[in-house]
Amino acid sequence: MRRANTASVLARRPSGAPTMNSFRSVGMSEKEIYGDTPTELIQLERLRTMETVASLYSDIRRNEGEMSAPNDAQELVDIDPELVTWDGPEDPENPRNWARSKKWRATIGIAMYSFLGPFSSSIVSPAVPKICVAFGVTNTTVAALMVSVFVLAWAFTPLVVAPLSEMFGRRVVLHVSIFVLLVFNMACGLANDLGEMIAFRFLAGAGGAGPLAIGAGVVADIWNDDERTAAIGLFSIGPTLGPVVSPIIAGWIAMNLEWRWVFWILIIVNGVVLAFGLVILEETYAPILLKWKAIKLRKETQNPALHTVFEITNFTALEKLEIAVMRPIMLLFTNPIVFGLGLLMAFTYGFLYLLLVTFPSLWEVDYGFSVGISGLMYLGPGIGFFVGILTVTPVSQWAYHRLVVQNGGVAKPEFRLPAIAIGAVCMPVGLIWYGWSAEKQLFWIMPLIGAALFGIALISVFQCIQSYLIDMNPAYAASSTAAATTFRSLFGFGMPLFASQMYGKLGRGWGNTMLAFVALVIGTVFPVVVYFRGEKIRKWNDKRMDARKAREQAKREERITRRLESEARAQEKKLGPETPLVERREIHGIPEEEASEDGSLRRA
Template structure:
């Protein structure tokens, strides 16, 4: 694979001409194929274009063990388990502090209920910030270093929270911990898609999805007894221990990179060093302008939220329901301790209520969504539409509103403690329908923008999860649990019926127009980047004496074009 092995004794001018021509044709053909297949598909090595570009570095055949899709089953499940554990620990940290709030509020002299809620929900603001950066970083440097680094900082700031001495320190440390802890949620599904094919992915995703559901439910159950029997600081010490043990496990169990692009780029870099041929490259190194791809990756979620009506409406619905969930989480301790006279530990057990709803939702809505989707697809001559994912949303919306009404009025009249929990379970069951249907729709509606759409929805819902608890205490103080939850329930009911019905009826046309606008915008950005790169290249050629690319080696050409070499 040395330069001489490939090109023989060609003059340098002719060699450079052939190189540049081959790369331009490679980039053109691969760009067309990428547009057709979409960014959500696992990237391959473009090996079918080897006859066009002899310096293209690819996998060593379809069974290359370095390809993440060819990892042994044991290694795949090992990676799946550690990523699922990461995704459990982060949401675990989001709600573990809820029972401890009254205790550290007394120590820090916090009397404002909004500030008390802020110390809990500020963690979710970090969830809204982190995903915007972790996904692009993982595409440049790999999943493993980004995930491991984020978990290290997650551990550090969990530890810092345990030794906080002021309200400001607590809020700042929780925010940074939330940013670091968002990495598994932003990258976890991508890691699984890296190693499992579409037929095998379902089982791995089922294990992965348990973390975000089980974490927020189990954390307060544990922390309630810790606060009651030890001290509030031990809530954070336990969290620190869990984070530390998880991080250590990850260092041993999650060491193999899974992102094919980075693996191949590293292979090309190693081959360039071994052979001395700086012309060796992967398709990703010559087809990606780092600055332009960063710009597209970072701005696309905002474009989708602001200019894509379907993403906005479904993202808004998910955001509302997520906000309602954390509104319940921060009010559980007050309700069950003041109205029902429970101890801190026993009141923490009440978080099992939404957990039961999650379990029922998974059992009922997972097969129901698939059955409805397949039936509607069959009725449409076997042609599926993303809108076929939405009918269960109507039932989920009714469950969410009914659960809020049930929870609120049973708490208002201090009925038996099981009654509010039944309402919370109904809410949790409906929440599974909302998240399952909406996220499936966002993935199906346009595979090319699936990752960005999910990222946009994650940012949106995290902002609501952060904001809703801030006004919860004041709302319940003025309206009571009955009318307070009724207000939220009346808001959820029309959103849960109107949004799904509107998108089911008109979503296809709305999607087509919005996708066309986004495609036109991004094509314009890429075209301008190409023109700029060509102008810069021509300027350097002229300054080199007008000899085209003569005298310009591969490294100089990369510098001009801004190619991504890892």
């Protein structure tokens, strides 16, 4: 069998000098590739080619990280003439090659979406007293549940949403998530009893979790490793500021209007952000974009066999779900670094929501402020976040680059941690300052200074740990951050529930002092151990993880190979012995003199 000359295909291009890469992107019809070869032989050739491509591609991707842009297998286009890839390394359709303005537009879009979930999580806090009166709730733990149950959904939903975004695309999953958030925020506004409110808040949290789970993946889709720092910083602003900004707005709404208006305003914000996202957000996941390209070329060429490498070798839906769920859990409980640093991040996040839940009682009951003024008190931690962003980021970058230079230009993940010392100091100091000034009811600015110090500490902890978890092992970066997200969401849900009992028995002073000692221990011990012994621990754990990954990959490759070989044997059996040997040889490009003595085929 001889493949058709490419001249007829190149002639279809409207303009421009043709190259091999651009030729591949046009796609060819079955006639142009295989000429007059019988259909049965064509199918056999395809199966053998796919088997070869699957084997070679597994080697190409063996060391690929979870945050890396998937390789499109351009190296294999000469082996598989029906393989759809990008039009060369500079293809503008590849998200990594988008114009910077287009990249920043997508980054702003995902940042706004990731802001909306945390914004929705705490907006109800100033209205909780009115909701409790309306529903006859007197238990303070149940009252806190209305706020924190939203965060509980973030512990589990991301583990399912992430693989869904790889199967159906980032954009559609993001839009559906925000739509779900909109629907159940509306349901919360229409709730008639406590049970409905808690159920709808949990489901709204599940919708708000989508951007938090996919956002880092979108950033990784479009930005190269050396360009990603600023984009990650912008993406991180939403989840950080969202929980603080919303109570400031909700305080005045709850004071002057019925509590349901908190949700009506939230729905308006939700709808505006969704409309904005529908306009500016484009699909960024390369395998989906290439799949769409293949579908388009199939229609143009009338060749239904055109395919991407991902359609041959990609994980099944069940495999993706298993990896997304099991790998983060395994990392959390078997990797001491992920557990230790994740615990510090979880404690910090838990106290943030404890602060959000207890602020109304502090300012409205103890200080006698109105609901609106009490909402303004959330500016304390908010200012701390801004100060943290302005100070921690440059200090972290300066320390990192200096340590790299001192290490002969060789970077290490541990060099991301020095700036966490800011959090190690500010967190216990801030907790004690806030607790005792609130206990003694000092001038209102004193508790806010303590809350601001905590805000600075939170930025320090989150930035340093997230950067470390991504650099620690790029092959498991997404799983490591997912493990930390699950851990911190559980603390964000659980810590506010015991706040009233703790403060009721110990008071705000001793209660926060106890938490400050916990913060001092985990905020110094774990980072110091990781900084000085992290490399040794990483190598030990990476060896275990890589061995496990290799076993999983080998089993998966074996399944793909068995399937393709089985289909090829069935096709060969269908061909029968009457098929001319020369055609069977030529189909693999094997010269006659290289055929085995018994006339059997050799694999290309």
